[in-house]
């Protein structure tokens with residue numbers, strides 16, 4: 001199952017962020033999914049509930065959002081939004097484009113709990 005492998009990679013990434021912040025628990029994970037990534041949000045959620053067991057991300061809330069597809073035109077150089085079935089330049093209509101985003105999965109934010117309480121972790125500034 002493709003989503004399980006994707007999910008395991010995601011959890012590894014989340015855990016390394018959590019460890020770097022000395023977190024004891026991950027509360028919330030925000031992920032953007034590109035329509036061309038081939039990842040089904042529902043399947044990813046199911047895979048997550050299995051794959052998170054025993055990791056720092058166990059019990060975390062997984063929020064999935066859709067990522068816009070953006071293409072870069074080889075003819076005019078513009079970066080524009082595109083539709084999954086129509087990857088053409090929004091500026092000049094050329095089909096010679098490269099996908100800039102929308103074919104991938106992006107971990108946007110991770111909210112973790114450190115020992116002092118929940119919150120978006122940032123470098124410690126307390127005195």
Ligand SMILES: [Zn+2]
Nearest residue numbers: 073076089092
């Ligand atoms: Zn163009």
